[in-house]
Amino acid sequence: MTKAELINQIAISTGYDKTTISVIVESMMTNVKKSLNEGENVYLRGFGSFYLKKRAAKIARNITKSTSIRVPEHNIVAFKPATEFALEVRKK
Numbered sequence: 406m407t408k409a410e411l412i413n414q415i416a417i418s419t420g421y422d423k424t425t426i427s428v429i430v431e432s433m434m435t436n437v438k439k440s441l442n443e444g445e446n447v448y449l450r451g452f453g454s455f456y457l458k459k460r461a462a463k464i465a466r467n468i469t470k471s472t473s474i475r476v477p478e479h480n481i482v483a484f485k486p487a488t489e490f491a492l493e494v495r496k497k
Contacts, residue, residue, distance in 0.1 A: 441482060453486040 406414075412430055416423045437447050437455055446456040457480045465476050486494070 449487075451487050451489055453484055453490055455482060455484055457481070458483045 408430065412423055412426045415421075415426045415430070419426070440447050441455060441457060444457065446454055448454050460479050460481055462478045463476050464473050466472070467474055
């Protein structure tokens with residue numbers, strides 16, 4: 406499902422116009438990114454949690470040039486679905 410399809414589905418189910426729903430969806434995504442950039446986890450009860458994981462520094466190989474490169478320690482975004490969410494998806 407794309408963002409546009411999600412906005413359409415929400416608009417249909419709520420009766421609000423697509424412009425309003427689009428602003429709300431964009432605002433939610435912006436606030437999730439902002440919270441993660443500030444080091445705060447985002448918990449959505451019944452849906453799941455967005456959080457940062459640290460990846461350790463490592464040596465990687467560039468196979469096209471046969472060289473090694475050092476990849477520094479960095480953060481990645483992770484998502485852990487809520488139990489109810491995971492169970493609902495598994496039923497399908």
